[in-house]
Amino acid sequence: MAIRQAGYDILDSRIVSEVVSVGVQAMKRKGFSNMIPHKLEKGDQLVVLKLDRLGRDNIDVQQTIVMLVEKGIDIVSLDLPVRNLASTEGKLMLQMFSAFAEFEKSLIIERTKEGLARAKKEGKKLGRPVATDTLKRVQEAKASGLSQSKAARELGLSLPTIKRNWNTKSESQ
Numbered sequence: 001m002a003i004r005q006a007g008y009d010i011l012d013s014r015i016v017s018e019v020v021s022v023g024v025q026a027m028k029r030k031g032f033s034n035m036i037p038h039k040l041e042k043g044d045q046l047v048v049l050k051l052d053r054l055g056r057d058n059i060d061v062q063q064t065i066v067m068l069v070e071k072g073i074d075i076v077s078l079d080l081p082v083r084n085l086a087s088t089e090g091k092l093m094l095q096m097f098s099a100f101a102e103f104e105k106s107l108i109i110e111r112t113k114e115g116l117a118r119a120k121k122e123g124k125k126l127g128r129p130v131a132t133d134t135l136k137r138v139q140e141a142k143a144s145g146l147s148q149s150k151a152a153r154e155l156g157l158s159l160p161t162i163k164r165n166w167n168t169k170s171e172s173q
Contacts, residue, residue, distance in 0.1 A: 003047050006078050010047070025060050042072030051077040051085075051097075058101035065094060130168075138165035 003010060027033045040046060046068060048054060054075070055061035065085055068075055075085040082089040119126060134157065141151035141162075152162045 002049055002078065006047075008047050008076075025056050027064070036068075036071075040068075040071065040073050045074045045076055047076045047078065049077075050079045058098065062094065062098060134161065135165045135168060138162055142166060 051061060054064045065075055069086045076083045077085060080093060082093045084090050085094060116126065137155055138151060141155060146154065148162045148166060149159060152159045
């Protein structure tokens with residue numbers, strides 16, 4: 001085990017090993033959420049192979065670290081040059097990671113906006129496709145003189161769906 005190879009002497013009963021899909025928050029993972037109140041105590045050290053094991057994204061990792069530090073638990077991540085994240089150097093490293101993550105998030109937002117603007121300029125239709133069958137049924141109900149609420153009941157559709165399609169022209173009209 002990598003943690004033991006790194007020089008940590010850990011009892012088997014204190015090891016929590018999880019296999020979870022990416023994108024699950026730390027406190028929503030069974031093993032992790034059970035470990036916090038039942039296995040970790042003030043003064044303990046939590047050793048992880050990689051920092052990203054503490055959460056699904058940078059925000060979750062930050063929240064998890066803050067929660068653990070507030071409980072008096074030291075965090076060691078074997079993939080970082082600064083091992084103890086509760087130390088002064090560790091806190092500095094986390095702040096740098098946070099700044100880079102924020103920068104990356106801003107870049108993604110910027111690129112997404114640019115891509116959407118380019119797609120609009122090229123005349124590409126954005127959003128989900130029109131449900132032509134629903135539109136046709138609503139237009140038929142309207143043409144037959146039904147009110148919107150009656151059309152919703154008879155067609156088994158929600159009133160907002162009826163309203164959205166009520167004054168929309170179908171391509172055949």
